[in-house]
Amino acid sequence: EDKYLEDDAHFLATLQQAFGERAGKFVAAGRRGAYPLTRVLADKQADGRCVIIGNAAHTLHPVAGQGFNLCMRDAHVLAQMMSAQVLKGADIGDPTLLKRYEKARLSDQKRVIRFCDAVVHGFTHPNPAVKLARNVALIAFDKLPNIKPLVANYAMGLKS
Numbered sequence: 560e561d562k563y564l565e566d567d568a569h570f571l572a573t574l575q576q577a578f579g580e581r582a583g584k585f586v587a588a589g590r591r592g593a594y595p596l597t598r599v600l601a602d603k604q605a606d607g608r609c610v611i612i613g614n615a616a617h618t619l620h621p622v623a624g625q626g627f628n629l630c631m632r633d634a635h636v637l638a639q640m641m642s643a644q645v646l647k648g649a650d651i652g653d654p655t656l657l658k659r660y661e662k663a664r665l666s667d668q669k670r671v672i673r674f675c676d677a678v679v680h681g682f683t684h685p686n687p688a689v690k691l692a693r694n695v696a697l698i699a700f701d702k703l704p705n706i707k708p709l710v711a712n713y714a715m716g717l718k719s
């Protein structure tokens with residue numbers, strides 16, 4: 560692993576081989592870091608007058624491109640709750656409000672975590688029956704009319 564971080568030529572050659580020529584030839588690389596892709600859901604997202612949102616509250620496997628969307632929904636809901644407080648002349652750091660925010664967000668966060676986990680397991684499972692089911696599902700996804708907007712809406716949190 561250290562070789563990928565320290566040796567630019569080795570990193571570029573490996574990247575090129577894995578990525579192919581779709582983006583042309585990779586000629587230079589910046590400083591790299593490595594960290595494990597672990598799933599995290601904070602035990603507590605609101606405490607007293609503090610609240611954590613976005614990746615500070617949850618990190619997902621990046622397999623399904625859902626992390627940023629989820630963070631935006633956290634920010635949107637918190638902003639809506641805080642604006643309502645401002646309109647009422649109430650405290651935006653009220654611990655009860657922040658707890659209410661946490662409660663309001665948990666089900667979406669858990670739903671997306673489950674979805675990403677299912678995708679990771681579906682794509683890494685060694686069982687041939689699971690692989691076959693996954694391939695059939697991918698072909699169906701590609702061929703069936705109207706399924707893509709449904710999945711896209713689900714992924715964007717527009718329908719659950």
Ligand SMILES: Cc1cc2nc3c(=O)[nH]c(=O)nc-3n(C[C@H](O)[C@H](O)[C@H](O)COP(=O)(O)OP(=O)(O)OC[C@H]3O[C@@H](n4cnc5c(N)ncnc54)[C@H](O)[C@@H]3O)c2cc1C
Nearest residue numbers: 612613614615618619620621623624625626627628629630
């Ligand atoms: C490889 C990869 C691919 C991804 N692909 C997608 C994708 O295709 N679609 C998608 O929706 N999401 C994707 N994500 C997830 C997405 O990038 C994150 O969910 C999103 O960036 C989180 O936003 P955030 O603002 O909560 O946190 P971050 O983007 O992590 O921002 C936190 C910021 O705080 C700074 N910071 C940290 N500690 C301190 C400190 N002590 N003091 C001051 N500043 C600090 C950091 O430097 C950083 O700039 C991907 C993630 C990874 C790792």
